[in-house]
Amino acid sequence: KVAKIWPLDKHEYRRYGRQLIMSEIGLTGQLRLRSSAVLVVGVGGLGCPAAAYLAGAGVGTIGLIDGDTVEESNLHRQILHSTERVDMAKVDSAIASLKSLNPTVKYVPYHKRLTAEIALDIFDQYDVILDCTDTPASRYLISDSCVLLEKPLVSASALRTEGQLMVLNNPPLPAGNAQGGPCYRCVFPKPPPAASVVSCGDGGILGPVVGTMGVLQALETIKIITKGIQRSSEPPSLLLFSAFSNPPFRSIRLRTRKAKCSACSAQATVTREALESGSLDYVQFCGAVSPIDAL
Amino acid sequence: KVAKIWPLDKHEYRRYGRQLIMSEIGLTGQLRLRSSAVLVVGVGGLGCPAAAYLAGAGVGTIGLIDGDTVEESNLHRQILHSTERVDMAKVDSAIASLKSLNPTVKYVPYHKRLTAEIALDIFDQYDVILDCTDTPASRYLISDSCVLLEKPLVSASALRTEGQLMVLNNPPLPAGNAQGGPCYRCVFPKPPPAASVVSCGDGGILGPVVGTMGVLQALETIKIITKGIQRSSEPPSLLLFSAFSNPPFRSIRLRTRKAKCSACSAQATVTREALESGSLDYVQFCGAVSPIDAL
Amino acid sequence: MSAASSEDVIPITVEFSGGLEMLFSNQRKLDFSIAAKDESGLNSNVAFLVRYLCDNVMKDPRKDLFVLDDTVRPGILVLINDADWELEGEDKYEIQKGDNILFVSTLHGG
Amino acid sequence: MSAASSEDVIPITVEFSGGLEMLFSNQRKLDFSIAAKDESGLNSNVAFLVRYLCDNVMKDPRKDLFVLDDTVRPGILVLINDADWELEGEDKYEIQKGDNILFVSTLHGG
Numbered sequence A, B: 001k002v003a004k005i006w007p008l009d010k011h012e013y014r015r016y017g018r019q020l021i022m023s024e025i026g027l028t029g030q031l032r033l034r035s036s037a038v039l040v041v042g043v044g045g046l047g048c049p050a051a052a053y054l055a056g057a058g059v060g061t062i063g064l065i066d067g068d069t070v071e072e073s074n075l076h077r078q079i080l081h082s083t084e085r086v087d088m089a090k091v092d093s094a095i096a097s098l099k100s101l102n103p104t105v106k107y108v109p110y111h112k113r114l115t116a117e118i119a120l121d122i123f124d125q126y127d128v129i130l131d132c133t134d135t136p137a138s139r140y141l142i143s144d145s146c147v148l149l150e151k152p153l154v155s156a157s158a159l160r161t162e163g164q165l166m167v168l169n170n171p172p173l174p175a176g177n178a179q180g181g182p183c184y185r186c187v188f189p190k191p192p193p194a195a196s197v198v199s200c201g202d203g204g205i206l207g208p209v210v211g212t213m214g215v216l217q218a219l220e221t222i223k224i225i226t227k228g229i230q231r232s233s234e235p236p237s238l239l240l241f242s243a244f245s246n247p248p249f250r251s252i253r254l255r256t257r258k259a260k261c262s263a264c265s266a267q268a269t270v271t272r273e274a275l276e277s278g279s280l281d282y283v284q285f286c287g288a289v290s291p292i293d294a295l
Numbered sequence C, D: 001m002s003a004a005s006s007e008d009v010i011p012i013t014v015e016f017s018g019g020l021e022m023l024f025s026n027q028r029k030l031d032f033s034i035a036a037k038d039e040s041g042l043n044s045n046v047a048f049l050v051r052y053l054c055d056n057v058m059k060d061p062r063k064d065l066f067v068l069d070d071t072v073r074p075g076i077l078v079l080i081n082d083a084d085w086e087l088e089g090e091d092k093y094e095i096q097k098g099d100n101i102l103f104v105s106t107l108h109g110g
């Protein structure tokens, strides 16, 4: 037998040529992308563009988790779905589009809402997690799971004309190691009062605002993977986007890991056992979700 | 006959509800979107995401102009195209995707490269123009045409890990009116030396970098239309994006119209006659395109 | 420069984002001056600024959407000159001339 | 504060973007000090800075990709403290302490 001389297939050189020739990616970066697995939690306004650009870049395995079906009111911003796929599971609709864009990626569907019972088992199979969800409860659950399993987390959110983006738990060092990146609980130790939480359904959302944040999530994920996970040197920061402000983008320096964080410090009370036993009731912790005429 | 009571159809309230309820859009903004026509020049890495979010938002008519066919090397960033549509005209491939996302929009295909002979006739039918092209010659031609026809221009570009975005000729007042927004020639009176120009094919491009700029073009277009064309009050600015810099985004204050601009001042030499007669040779003006080992 | 005792107000910029501007009459940016000393004669800090905003600037009656237990409510980030206030001493940070203080509500939509 | 005659250098930040950094050994940001007076004893302006960069900082031999006809080549924007230099007097702008001067090459890809 003849040894394989080329590390990529011929069609991969063609498909990824425009990013392969860049020093920031190169052959090493492309091989890292191909051998990596990324989980997109939530296939809505953030998850659609994020997954599209991750698939385009050649991430080897993309997992998609969402329990919802496509609605007509999603289509102004959730660009992987389509009018003829209204009522289909969002995960299946998204995979149909993604396969058409890049059939060489392995797509793994999870047709359910993320819960504490299943989070760790699923997250364990991935290298980077994207939080594309829309409730405080899911944001705490995703962050806690990422800390427990030592996975970097690319977290974004959007509402009306504004968006926010953070890379958390990066580098993803064990809880108690102060050199690890801060987690969601370091930045937000307590959840917001339920009355202050507004969904896109109630507050509205401009498509390209959430779209921009989703594309930027794909970008941060590609940066993490191609550099080599564990190698982050970027200081923790929060990107704020406000479509009608001048300047529209603003970068904020975030804190490092909090010495008494309940998830990522040496005194962490958020343990694997606590999470799996259901003793951490995320929905309860974040209060009933009944957004009234609040913020 | 009974008078129509609702200004939008029932399905439009469903489809656009999430943006309709925002004060920045509202019913007036949605009606303006529906009655507007937007031209996307170039259906590549910028044009694909820009067109997707414009279609999603309910722009009434979207024109797409591009003379190229889909190549496999496009697919990592040109998310409206697909593997099975390699070799199809880009314009047709894009429209197939866009129709699936929003079949209620009217799509107008132009299967050709933009030239001075056809620019004015086509542009005249649109309210806002997006420059999603990739050569200096097309950028000058598009800007000149926008000035002559008094159309706002949303211009973006990207290469490697960086992107740039400007809204030009906004408000789109007649040449000689100093209150109009600056044009491309105000900012760049002379074209760059041909040896300094690098294409994405030669320099490389990261998908989400050009994707972010394209989505932001859609956003600026939606802002212009929903506010009412001619009503700009935003000072001219240039958004710089550099994916590996900190901070990644930077907003630059640009000059106003240049008193001696050859296109938009009272002394303009770029006239309708000059453009249509072919006496402005844009390719010649910008030098032969033969990017060597330059910038 | 060192003898600043005669100055009795400090000019600052306060900004609201993430929906908080709705509690402040839709103002995203306020330029104003705050007393250099608080009620007890100490240098004005961010805790004093938050009380001042709540009592004198906020017209909306839903104070608990901004302040809870005498400090900004959970889910609001306070940023001093584009840095998390945790890096600057939280509400004990003493306000300096020209400071930019940004209050951002976290967003949860997606 | 008013007697600044003894200072003979001005600390500034110079940045390169849009590919120009490749002409400057891939450096995107340089902090350094420039002489307060130029060869003729006049206050240093941006024209002097451009000459200085070309003669002393740029190692790449392709000078014409940065300078043409004694000024920055067409297609490069010069930004002084985040404003187009056209707003500040172009190359006659006199450099001030702490100025940020950014050279950006226009991009054309799409």
Ligand SMILES: [Zn+2]
Pocket (backbone or CB within 6 Å): A182, A183, A184, A185, A186, A187, A257, A258, A261, A262, A263, A264, A265
């Ligand atoms: Zn933590």
Ligand SMILES: [Zn+2]
Pocket (backbone or CB within 6 Å): B182, B183, B184, B185, B186, B187, B257, B258, B261, B262, B263, B264, B265
């Ligand atoms: Zn002009």
